[in-house]
Amino acid sequence: MSSATTSASGGRPVLAPPPDATEPVRHPDAPAPGTPLGPHYDQCFGCGDDQPYGLHLAVRAGEGVGVTAEFTVRPAHQGAPGLAHGGVLASALDETLGSLNWLRRVIAVTGRLESDFLRPVPVGATLHLSARCTAVAGRKMYASAEGRIGGPQGPVAVRAQALFVEVGVSHFTSNGRPEEIRAAMSDPDQVKVVRAFEVGP
Numbered sequence: 001m002s003s004a005t006t007s008a009s010g011g012r013p014v015l016a017p018p019p020d021a022t023e024p025v026r027h028p029d030a031p032a033p034g035t036p037l038g039p040h041y042d043q044c045f046g047c048g049d050d051q052p053y054g055l056h057l058a059v060r061a062g063e064g065v066g067v068t069a070e071f072t073v074r075p076a077h078q079g080a081p082g083l084a085h086g087g088v089l090a091s092a093l094d095e096t097l098g099s100l101n102w103l104r105r106v107i108a109v110t111g112r113l114e115s116d117f118l119r120p121v122p123v124g125a126t127l128h129l130s131a132r133c134t135a136v137a138g139r140k141m142y143a144s145a146e147g148r149i150g151g152p153q154g155p156v157a158v159r160a161q162a163l164f165v166e167v168g169v170s171h172f173t174s175n176g177r178p179e180e181i182r183a184a185m186s187d188p189d190q191v192k193v194v195r196a197f198e199v200g201p
């Protein structure tokens with residue numbers, strides 16, 4: 001295995017939780033299973049309604065620290081003729097995985113995302129995604145996701161493993177372009193303000 005996929009100590013794969021990792025805990029105020037989470041930020045490429053070429057991913061809370069989502073591939077998402085671009089599919093996995101943090105009420109960003117592309121995904125197909133947090137160790141959250149085509153029980157087309165790292169709001173306010181930060185902070189809808197910064201856009 002290459003050094004890019006193993007830890008500095010012990011040769012453990014970087015996406016394998018350490019021995020002292022704990023079970024993820026669903027926040028008591030997390031939305032009930034089946035509840036749509038809605039866009040966390042209107043301009044988010046993954047879920048925002050104001051991104052004409054975005055994925056418009058519709059994520060729902062699942063059981064425990066788990067979510068499900070659907071993404072329908074549109075012509076703007078092509079890589080090869082008639083087929084979804086791999087980076088777009090990785091974005092759909094990333095967005096679905098990122099939504100897990102909302103169920104934990106933790107602000108976290110993607111540190112590492114490893115994707116497997118198992119089947120081509122045609123334009124017009126709906127990717128049925130599911131993601132689950134598998135472990136937590138300090139600021140690190142470990143999670144996995146998969147996307148099936150032809151229905152929620154169809155064959156797996158893509159899958160991913162990821163590590164999210166907990167951050168403070170200053171991660172966004174200090175690093176984001178000031179005009180978007182100002183606009184997001186001044187939204188009269190305070191729920192939107194909170195959600196824009198609860199998880200990494």
Ligand SMILES: CCCCCCCCCC(=O)SCCNC(=O)CCNC(=O)[C@H](O)C(C)(C)COP(=O)(O)OP(=O)(O)OC[C@H]1O[C@@H](n2cnc3c(N)ncnc32)[C@H](O)[C@@H]1OP(=O)(O)O
Nearest residue numbers: 014037040094095098099102109110111112165199200201
């Ligand atoms: C309903 C809501 C829906 C929301 C959906 C949103 C989905 C979209 C999510 C995203 O795409 S977020 C945007 C993409 N990600 C970024 O822009 C993050 C850019 N990277 C950073 O800002 C920093 O590198 C990061 C915050 C991830 C880490 O920097 P820090 O200085 O805060 O932490 P540090 O480097 O000390 O790492 C903390 C721990 O994580 C580990 N770590 C960090 N990056 C890693 C990595 N890439 N691979 C493996 N481990 C990593 C690191 O080894 C360490 O482990 P230990 O605690 O055991 O020492």
